[in-house]
Amino acid sequence: MSAIIILIFISLLVAGGFLMAFIWAVKDGQYEDDYSPSVRILFEETTLNPNRNDQESDAND
Amino acid sequence: MGNIFAQNINNPMPKTVSVGTDLSCYHCGDPCADLSIRIEDKTFCCEGCKMVYEILNTNELCAYYDLEKHPGLQIKAGKTGDKFAYLDHEEIVGKLIDFQDDQFTRATFFIPQIHCASCIWLLENLYKLHPGINAVRVNFLRREAYITFDHNQTSFRKVVELLATIGYEPAINLEQLDKPAKKSGSKSFTYKLGIAGFAFGNIMLMSFPEYLGLSHATEIGLTSWFGYLNLLLALPVFFYSSTEFFRSAWWGLRQGSLNIDVPVSIGIITLFFRSAYEIFTHTGAGFLDSLAGLVFFLLVGKWFQNRTYQSLSFERDYTAYFPVAATRKKGETESEVPLSELTAGDNLLIRNEGLIPADSVLMSSEAKIDYSFVTGESNPVTRKKGDHLYAGGRLVGAAVEVALLKDVSQSYLTQLWNNNVFEDKKKGVKGITDRFGKYFTIVVLLTAFASGIYWYTIDFSLAIQVFTAVLIVACPCALALAGPITLGNALRILGRKHLYLKHTAVVENMARTDHVVFDKTGTITKSGGDDIHWEGKALTTEEKGWIYALVRNSLHPVSMKIAKITESLSNQEVGDYQEIKGKGIQGEVAGHELKIGSESWIAGQMTEARSGASVSIDGLYRGTFLVSNQYREGIDEMITRLEPIPLSVLSGDNQGEEPFLRTLFGTDTPMLWNQSPEDKMHYIAQVQSNAEKVMMVGDGLNDAGALAKSDIGLAVSENIHHFSPACDGILDAKALPMLPQFIRFSKLSLKMVWLGIGISVLYNLIGLGIAIQGYLTPVIAAILMPVSSISAVIIGLVSTEMVRQKVFKKNHFNI
Numbered sequence: 001m002s003a004i005i006i007l008i009f010i011s012l013l014v015a016g017g018f019l020m021a022f023i024w025a026v027k028d029g030q031y032e033d034d035y036s037p038s039v040r041i042l043f044e045e046t047t048l049n050p051n052r053n054d055q056e057s058d059a060n061d
Numbered sequence: 062m063g064n065i066f067a068q069n070i071n072n073p074m075p076k077t078v079s080v081g082t083d084l085s086c087y088h089c090g091d092p093c094a095d096l097s098i099r100i101e102d103k104t105f106c107c108e109g110c111k112m113v114y115e116i117l118n119t120n121e122l123c124a125y126y127d128l129e130k131h132p133g134l135q136i137k138a139g140k141t142g143d144k145f146a147y148l149d150h151e152e153i154v155g156k157l158i159d160f161q162d163d164q165f166t167r168a169t170f171f172i173p174q175i176h177c178a179s180c181i182w183l184l185e186n187l188y189k190l191h192p193g194i195n196a197v198r199v200n201f202l203r204r205e206a207y208i209t210f211d212h213n214q215t216s217f218r219k220v221v222e223l224l225a226t227i228g229y230e231p232a233i234n235l236e237q238l239d240k241p242a243k244k245s246g247s248k249s250f251t252y253k254l255g256i257a258g259f260a261f262g263n264i265m266l267m268s269f270p271e272y273l274g275l276s277h278a279t280e281i282g283l284t285s286w287f288g289y290l291n292l293l294l295a296l297p298v299f300f301y302s303s304t305e306f307f308r309s310a311w312w313g314l315r316q317g318s319l320n321i322d323v324p325v326s327i328g329i330i331t332l333f334f335r336s337a338y339e340i341f342t343h344t345g346a347g348f349l350d351s352l353a354g355l356v357f358f359l360l361v362g363k364w365f366q367n368r369t370y371q372s373l374s375f376e377r378d379y380t381a382y383f384p385v386a387a388t389r390k391k392g393e394t395e396s397e398v399p400l401s402e403l404t405a406g407d408n409l410l411i412r413n414e415g416l417i418p419a420d421s422v423l424m425s426s427e428a429k430i431d432y433s434f435v436t437g438e439s440n441p442v443t444r445k446k447g448d449h450l451y452a453g454g455r456l457v458g459a460a461v462e463v464a465l466l467k468d469v470s471q472s473y474l475t476q477l478w479n480n481n482v483f484e485d486k487k488k489g490v491k492g493i494t495d496r497f498g499k500y501f502t503i504v505v506l507l508t509a510f511a512s513g514i515y516w517y518t519i520d521f522s523l524a525i526q527v528f529t530a531v532l533i534v535a536c537p538c539a540l541a542l543a544g545p546i547t548l549g550n551a552l553r554i555l556g557r558k559h560l561y562l563k564h565t566a567v568v569e570n571m572a573r574t575d576h577v578v579f580d581k582t583g584t585i586t587k588s589g590g591d592d593i594h595w596e597g598k599a600l601t602t603e604e605k606g607w608i609y610a611l612v613r614n615s616l617h618p619v620s621m622k623i624a625k626i627t628e629s630l631s632n633q634e635v636g637d638y639q640e641i642k643g644k645g646i647q648g649e650v651a652g653h654e655l656k657i658g659s660e661s662w663i664a665g666q667m668t669e670a671r672s673g674a675s676v677s678i679d680g681l682y683r684g685t686f687l688v689s690n691q692y693r694e695g696i697d698e699m700i701t702r703l704e705p706i707p708l709s710v711l712s713g714d715n716q717g718e719e720p721f722l723r724t725l726f727g728t729d730t731p732m733l734w735n736q737s738p739e740d741k742m743h744y745i746a747q748v749q750s751n752a753e754k755v756m757m758v759g760d761g762l763n764d765a766g767a768l769a770k771s772d773i774g775l776a777v778s779e780n781i782h783h784f785s786p787a788c789d790g791i792l793d794a795k796a797l798p799m800l801p802q803f804i805r806f807s808k809l810s811l812k813m814v815w816l817g818i819g820i821s822v823l824y825n826l827i828g829l830g831i832a833i834q835g836y837l838t839p840v841i842a843a844i845l846m847p848v849s850s851i852s853a854v855i856i857g858l859v860s861t862e863m864v865r866q867k868v869f870k871k872n873h874f875n876i
Contacts, residue, residue, distance in 0.1 A: 001246055004283070005286070008267070008290075010289075012263065015259065015262070015566075018259075019255065019256070019259045022255045022259075022361055023252060023255065026248055026251045026252060026255065027248070031251055032200065032202075032203075033200040033201060033202050033203070034202070035201040035202055036199055036200060036201040036202075037199070039178040039181050039182075040181065040185070042178075043182055043185075
């Protein structure tokens with residue numbers, strides 16, 4: 001009885017974690033362009049300006 | 062992954078170029094005339110392409126050429142000059158950027174030229190070309206680049222010019238200034254879908270004891286505990302995810318119509334409250350699994366229906382065609398001013414290829430204006446000093462000065478948009494599902510009340526149970542899915558065949574087409590692709606050289622066309638060059654006297670009304686260059702196939718092409734000439750008054766009124782990412798011959814929707830039979846609902862796929 005309640009609690013926690021991950025992914029804009037990343041991953045070098053400052057990079061992401 | 066890209070930067074692999082006359086440009090892949098423009102082993106078709114290669118080469122960006130073959134875009138050589146001078150105007154730039162702090166500026170650029178992986182790579186490496194560029198992110202589907210730059214090191218104008226020099230000139234037009242960038246409202250929809258799916262899965266898991274009949278085996282406490290947990294999970298589904306349907310139903314009711322979301326909303330509300338009641342009173346397990354599943358499936362259907370083309374815009378008006386600024390001349394000073402600041406009386410300087418932003422008067426002695434996009438007239442017209450110039454024309458040739466007569470928004474062209482057809486068009490569309498939903502709702506409510514009243518005479522609590530059960534089981538899940546899934550898939554299949562429709566209701570309208578109206582210029586003829594051919598004894602290479610030398614001096618559009626087909630390397634002097642107004646040009650080349658001009662002037666007589674230029678050498682008539690509209694390939698067969706549907710042709714042009722068009726369309730097809738944009742719109746209204754569904758196929762701004770007025774407005778475009786007026790669908794010009802198949806396909810697809818609706822009604826009848834008798838249990842609901850939904854989805858997808866094979870299988874225009 002109590003075991004199943006704990007198990008269900010854990011399973012809901014895990015499911016909730018995935019829901020959070022999903023919401024984060026949507027917020028991050030990962031569903032807006034599902035083509036460019038597939039190409040970008042094949043580029044040899046990073047396409048980020050090495051000189052750019054970090055604060056700005058956060059604002060961009 | 063290896064180092065293939067890195068290696069290629071230092072050691073570019075030799076490209077295979079076929080030797081002979083067919084050399085392709087290393088940059089853009091176009092054929093090169095000869096080997097004259099080259100760097101090492103690489104040939105280029107023009108100086109522009111060579112320049113871009115040089116820029117990329119010096120900055121070690123040649124991996125651009127390794128990702129895709131010939132990724133470049135042909136660009137005109139030379140500097141961009143003052144073209145972007147208006148981007149120094151802070152007010153304009155302020156409206157174009159997204160964000161700015163004391164060091165960085167971020168802006169979104171719409172770059173229609175983005176077409177391959179190399180484009181993404183080059184744009185995202187833009188910082189190597191200019192240190193002021195901080196970061197670039199490309200959204201390929203939207204054809205957008207988000208650029209962050211340091212405005213202390215560079216400026217908005219310089220960034221745009223940099224993009225233009227490498228062939229990625231961003232499209233900047235008036236529309237972007239007037240309206241803020243469209244916000245993606247789809248994010249909240251994605252949340253709703255995700256949350257509904259999450260709740261659906263978990264509630265089902267927790268309902269398993271109920272399904273398997275285990276509720277008696279476990280302690281009563283656990284069952285009710287599961288119930289409360291389910292209710293908790295169902296809360297966001299009911300209060301957040303379902304709002305999509307509530308809002309639509311409420312909107313429909315306020316418009317005085319019963320759309321399909323009304324019975325859906327009734328079903329959802331009944332499901333929620335009955336389940337909550339059962340759970341709190343411990344009288345049952347509730348139907349929350351069905352509720353979450355229903356909302357999830359319906360949202361999937363909506364998502365499928367709304368997944369249209371992100372990078373295409375179907376709502377454009379003249380502002381998308383107009384530039385952001387114009388050059389105003391005050392005395393001797395020139396300044397770039399936003400269009401909104403222009404007022405009547407201002408003097409403007411219009412450069413070659415520049416657009417006339419408002420009705421005005423020509424101040425310079427002569428100008429050639431290309432009105433093809435606005436009026437449908439295919440040849441540029443000549444205007445003299447003091448003549449009236451209508452807005453929307455494009456200048457061909459040397460810069461001229463004009464004085465504005467009206468403000469931009471008051472011009473003849475722009476006033477077309479004040480007509481209320483453009484407002485009517487924006488109102489919601491009622492699809493097949495909604496029309497059917499109306500009757501469905503009425504029947505369901507009647508059944509629910511009838512059975513409720515019947516049971517009321519026996520037992521009150523049972524009456525409530527049956528009443529709610531009917532509402533639950535009649536919730537038209539499969540019915541609401543059949544239309545979106547079938548038509549949504551049809552929309553995507555049409556998209557693969559290069560017809561891009563705005564939404565699924567257009568497929569339905571297409572199926573009901575009773576009359577097709579064609580625009581001539583730019584639609585059934587190629588825009589700007591006038592055909593010119595020589596009639597007479599073939600010219601020798603020597604003669605061609607003479608003609609070329611003479612016509613090069615003239616800016617007349619026919620001269621320029623002749624120059625194109627007689628182009629030769631010989632650079633001969635022309636002596637005694639004269640341009641005789643209204644007649645033609647003459648001069649002496651290599652000791653021969655040449656005359657090129659109107660037939661009556663050269664040959665002394667006119668054989669028939671046709672446009673072109675005749676040639677005489679040493680006083681002897683030599684032959685004539687004939688200009689005729691170039692018709693798109695496959696038009697004749699398309700017309701034959703369309704035959705059962707009445708057709709019409711409208712043209713802003715003169716009657717010159719009528720004899721030829723008659724051979725295509727036959728003698729009965731109505732053909733109207735010299736039609737103004739308003740005339741076209743009125744013609745559509747006239748055909749519609751016979752209760753006919755009219756499809757308008759057009760291309761330019763001059764068709765905008767007719768496209769908006771028609772039931773199905775299709776805009777034909779050679780490049781779907783370039784400007785096309787507001788319409789229901791954008792048709793790639795090369796797919797135009799397939800129009801009959803498109804109509805047939807939509808007809809069959811609509812039949813498949815009816816099939817889906819029929820099957821879902823069958824499910825509803827079975828469910829109703831159970832509900833009226835009072836036997837509906839959560840298990841039955843939990844089985845019936847997903848089974849009917851999934852079968853609606855499968856039928857929709859499979860049937861449209863079968864229709865596609867049937868319609869497009871035997872088709873030699875396969876593209």
